[in-house]
Amino acid sequence: MTWDLVANVAIAGVLTGLVYGLMALGLSVIFGVVRVVNFAHGEMMTIAMYATVALFAAWRIDPFLAVVPVAAAFFVFGYLLQARLINPFVTRPEHSQFILLLAVAIIITNALMVSFGPDARNVQVDYQLESYAIGPILFDKARLYAAGMALAASAALFAFFRFSLTGKAIRACADNYLGAKVVGLDVKRYYALTFGLGAACVAVAGCMMILLVDVTPILGPAYTLLAFVIVIVGGLGSMGGALLGGVLIGLSEALAGLFIQPSAKSMISFGLLILVLLFRPQGLLGKKA
Amino acid sequence: MLSVEDLDLYYGDAQALSGVSLEVPQGDIVAIIGANGAGKSSLIRTIAGIEAPRAGKIVFKGTPIQGLESHQICNLGIGQVAEGRQVFPSLTVLENLEMGAVLPRARAAAKRALEDVFTLFPRLAERRTQVAGTMSGGEQQMLAIGRCLMGAPELIMFDEPSLGLAPVVVQEVLHTIHVLHQRGLTILLVEQNVAVSLKISQRAYVLENGRMVMSGSGDELLRNDRVRQAYLGL
Numbered sequence: 150m151t152w153d154l155v156a157n158v159a160i161a162g163v164l165t166g167l168v169y170g171l172m173a174l175g176l177s178v179i180f181g182v183v184r185v186v187n188f189a190h191g192e193m194m195t196i197a198m199y200a201t202v203a204l205f206a207a208w209r210i211d212p213f214l215a216v217v218p219v220a221a222a223f224f225v226f227g228y229l230l231q232a233r234l235i236n237p238f239v240t241r242p243e244h245s246q247f248i249l250l251l252a253v254a255i256i257i258t259n260a261l262m263v264s265f266g267p268d269a270r271n272v273q274v275d276y277q278l279e280s281y282a283i284g285p286i287l288f289d290k291a292r293l294y295a296a297g298m299a300l301a302a303s304a305a306l307f308a309f310f311r312f313s314l315t316g317k318a319i320r321a322c323a324d325n326y327l328g329a330k331v332v333g334l335d336v337k338r339y340y341a342l343t344f345g346l347g348a349a350c351v352a353v354a355g356c357m358m359i360l361l362v363d364v365t366p367i368l369g370p371a372y373t374l375l376a377f378v379i380v381i382v383g384g385l386g387s388m389g390g391a392l393l394g395g396v397l398i399g400l401s402e403a404l405a406g407l408f409i410q411p412s413a414k415s416m417i418s419f420g421l422l423i424l425v426l427l428f429r430p431q432g433l434l435g436k437k438a
Numbered sequence: 439m440l441s442v443e444d445l446d447l448y449y450g451d452a453q454a455l456s457g458v459s460l461e462v463p464q465g466d467i468v469a470i471i472g473a474n475g476a477g478k479s480s481l482i483r484t485i486a487g488i489e490a491p492r493a494g495k496i497v498f499k500g501t502p503i504q505g506l507e508s509h510q511i512c513n514l515g516i517g518q519v520a521e522g523r524q525v526f527p528s529l530t531v532l533e534n535l536e537m538g539a540v541l542p543r544a545r546a547a548a549k550r551a552l553e554d555v556f557t558l559f560p561r562l563a564e565r566r567t568q569v570a571g572t573m574s575g576g577e578q579q580m581l582a583i584g585r586c587l588m589g590a591p592e593l594i595m596f597d598e599p600s601l602g603l604a605p606v607v608v609q610e611v612l613h614t615i616h617v618l619h620q621r622g623l624t625i626l627l628v629e630q631n632v633a634v635s636l637k638i639s640q641r642a643y644v645l646e647n648g649r650m651v652m653s654g655s656g657d658e659l660l661r662n663d664r665v666r667q668a669y670l671g672l
Contacts, residue, residue, distance in 0.1 A: 321526045321537045328524035333512025333541045
């Protein structure tokens with residue numbers, strides 16, 4: 150085993166990890182504001198992957214262009230899901246929320262199974278087979294672009310929360326629920342916007358992920374779990390933490406695949422999770438509760 | 439300006455307000471006094487639309503407002519400086535103030551309102567980039583009042599504005615309430631400092647165990663034996 154190989158695998162892991170990070174960012178933002186854990190998160194990502202496959206199959210739409218309609222559709226879907234279905238559950242006990250979102254997840258998986266069948270699907274574009282070489286290090290074009298898109302989407306979300314009035318209002322709702330009501334913020338509307346934004350993150354991540362892996366209807370639960378691991382490692386509710394967690398998990402999966410065997414990748418991720426829970430329960434970038 | 443009629447509020451099976459009625463005429467300071475747990479905060483929160491009453495009417499400037507959402511009520515011109523200040527601790531002073539002006543009624547005039555708040559509280563201007571959670575209680579109270587003013591309210595409900603503050607800051611808060619009243623704002627004041635609140639109010643109500651048991655001008659209640667015994671310790 151050469152260092153070149155290790156470096157190549159590590160870089161691929163980091164790049165994939167950024168896409169993971171964007172997916173987890175969606176979960177983290179929704180939890181951080183609405184305080185509801187989206188147990189259908191991975192399932193939502195599989196919808197986005199299938200949507201990209203369908204757009205590609207029908208009109209040869211490149212996944213990078215598919216980002217726009219898929220993210221827009223997911224924003225509307227997420228907004229309506231929160232406004233119509235989840236908002237009444239916000240004040241209910243956590244187990245009711247859990248069952249509600251689990252039901253949504255199972256319905257999604259079944260609907261995908263009915264619509265697309267059990268076979269794995271993917272998209273095939275030219276740049277998936279190309280790469281840039283810097284000395285002995287190779288950057289897969291598809292992976293590099295996907296990571297770039299994930300970073301750009303994350304940066305846009307950061308900027309939105311930092312600078313826009315709506316973004317600040319969403320942070321205010323997360324910061325002090327009663328305070329938000331006192332100043333007359335329409336909290337439920339901001340919750341719906343937040344879920345829409347979280348769903349849009351997942352949509353972008355899904356459009357990119359289909360360039361890197363094949364999709365099947367039952368991929369959802371694994372990604373839901375992966376998103377949990379990432380946000381817990383990075384720090385629940387921390388936006389930077391989600392990206393960092395994504396990169397760490399992506400890197401650990403890739404290196405575990407190389408040094409041990411591909412089937413060991415989850416073992417290392419979950420080992421990392423246990424270490425974080427033991428020694429830094431708030432997550433790497435999380436604030437102490 | 440605001441009239442409350444026969445308001446009943448329950449938390450589960452526990453009755454917090456029963457048959458509460460109240461009049462707040464335009465331009466007045468109206469005080470509500472009562473022991474801890476008498477229902478003063480519950481009354482304010484019900485008027486603000488944060489709690490839903492089981493029965494009763496709340497009318498603001500001729501419009502019934504019971505059953506409206508809190509943001510709709512704020513947008514009619516009822517502002518609130520809540521108990522415990524309720525600032526946004528991880529937002530900056532400026533961001534906190536901006537949140538007060540998200541209301542549709544306040545957006546257009548937000549810039550002028552901000553200058554006005556900074557004139558009223560120069561310390562907020564100095565600290566505009568500071569995160570609110572790191573400020574002292576008194577500064578947070580100024581911020582809570584400033585944030586409320588950003589919403590261009592016509593009636594401000596103060597819930598225990600002096601609670602937990604140093605005496606010199608309490609004076610500042612009371613002075614601010616006086617200034618706002620001078621500007622023509624109507625004020626509903628819940629204040630643990632009974633002597634002061636009766637002195638500055640035109641009209642006052644005594645709330646006991648969720649019922650209004652007495653009302654009168656501030657002077658009348660200051661001279662009332664029962665009030666003197668129960669709330670002033672005289």
